[in-house]
Amino acid sequence: MEQGDDTPLKRVILDRIKESGPMTFAAYMAACLYEPGLGYYTSPGRKVGAEGDFYTSSNVHAVFGRLIARELCRMWEVLEKPVRFEIVEVGAGNGRLARDILDAVGERNPDFYGALTYRLIEAEPSLAQSQREILNGHLDRAAWSDPADLAAGRLSFTGCLLSNELIDAFPVHVVEMTAAGLREVYVTAAGDELGEEFGPPSTAELEERLRYLGITLHQGQRAEINLAAPRWLASVARALDRGFVMTIDYGYPATELYAPMRKNGTLLCYYRHTVEENPYVRPGLQDMTSHVDFTTLVRRGEELGLKTAWFGEQYRFLMGAGMMEEMLAMEAGAATEEERLKGRLALKKLLLPDGGMGDTFMVLIQAKGVERPELLCMREWGKGL
Ligand SMILES: C[S@@+](CC[C@H](N)C(=O)[O-])C[C@H]1O[C@@H](n2cnc3c(N)ncnc32)[C@H](O)[C@@H]1O
Structure with missing residues (x-):
């Protein structure tokens, strides 16, 4: 089925709702993105790049990976050059960023290259084949793990866990403040069409999150809440012995993310390089994302022993890392x-x-067990460290 609204996944979702009742938006988004064989990320086809639906920084040019590689070299030095350093990339996609980083480290710093393992973790198993092909020249440095290994605490490493545009692809709950209080959005089936209705919050965690952040939504304001992100961060903090977590994504601190001007939240869909605001068309054929709440990552990180080393815009990071x-x-x-x-x-x-x-x-760069996390992105432009 091409562009049509009636995708095979839509049928599956409609049947599921008819059988078990309305589902939370988070369950709907999880199906749209990750339903085995039918979800956006779990079905064949190019997603990123000119023939796909959107660009990510790593697909713009190898210089993005080369600049990250400079910062990773710096991290290895800050940790006093451990003999084994893992770069764990979660949501590694087609492996392009991994290749660009390994190419750059191999060219610039053979000692660091010799200490490296680059571990790719990707929810879509079929991408492992293209990752292996693109990493052809670096297979002795590469390793693979499943997302379940990270979630179940089976990984432990010194180094840096890296992600680019991962957390925006985690399924989110959608809530709206009404005259009757906070309500959650549930996806419904009316005949052969998907719709939505309000219901009581499916979990107390939704109101707890807003309280934790000190956010009060205005009446009529809609917002997404990413419960998966802090859970994921807890598994990251547990896996990281010593080193850094580098999260690159679009998003805001909570006060901006939940500002009254963002009345409809930040949920967006992408299909062939155009933005689609309706998440109920083409389920499984369009990407679906929401902006990341960086305040929760920072605060929850601090509670988990991940100290905030640096947080800022991508352009400032790239300038500091050595853009010139x-x-x-x-x-x-x-x-x-x-x-x-x-x-x-x-x-x-x-x-x-x-x-x-x-x-x-x-x-966002967070550090664990690092006394002086003096990174390149912290330097004042035009000066050395
Ligand atoms: C927007 S894409 C970004 C891909 C790549 N990082 C890039 O910059 O081009 C998000 C990727 O994260 C993967 N993903 C989502 N949740 C994941 C999880 N919990 N563990 C590992 N990968 C995940 C998806 O399958 C998808 O390939």
Whole structure:
């Protein structure tokens, strides 16, 4: 089925609702993205890049991975060059970021490369094949684990856990403040159509989260609550012996995320590079995301022993990590004027604020067991550390 509204997954969801009653939006989103064989991420087809539905920074240009590699080298040094350092990338997708990071580390720092294991964790098992192909030159450094290994506490490492656009793809609950108090959005089946209705919150955790954040929604205001994110962070904190967690994603601190001006929340769908606001069309064929609540990650992280080392916009992170040095190297190394132009355009896209990726995306770096987490992103531009 192509663009139509009636996807095979829609039938499955309608039947499920008819059998068991309305489902929370989180359950609906989980099905849309991860239903085996039918969900957006769990069915065949290109998702990211020109032929897909959206771009991620790692698919814009290898310079994104090269800049992250600079910061990872710095982390290895800050930890006093442990003989084994793992980079654990969760939501590793097609493996492009992993390849760009390994290429850069291999070129620039053979000692660090020799200490490295790059572990890829991806919810969609079929991507392992393309990851292996793209990492062809680095297979002796690469390792794979299942999301369940992380969730069940089977991993333990010193190094850095990295994710790019992972947490925005976790299923969220949707709530709305009404005259009768906080209500949750449930997905319903009316004949052959999906709809929604309000019901009491499915779990007390929803109101608890808003209280934890000191947020009061205004009447008529809708918001998403990501209960999966802090649970995931707890498994990350448990797996990390010593080192860093680097989270790159779009989002805001809670006061901005839940500001009254965002009356309809931040839930968005992407289909072939266009934004779709209706989550009930093309279930399983369009991506669905919501902005990340960075306050919960920061606070919950502190409670779990993850100290906030740095939080800021992607463009500030990339500048600090060595954007100027990379730009000069790109200019010097480009074989043709076209290649040079491509490099400049990519940097522009990654750095540009006001609608570009530069300030839509935020970078959060948390540290565990690190006395002085002096990272490149902390340096004042134009000065060394
Ligand atoms: C928006 S894509 C980003 C892919 C890649 N990081 C990039 O920048 O291009 C999100 C990816 O996270 C994966 N994912 C979602 N939940 C996950 C989890 N709990 N563990 C591992 N991967 C997960 C999805 O299957 C999908 O490939």
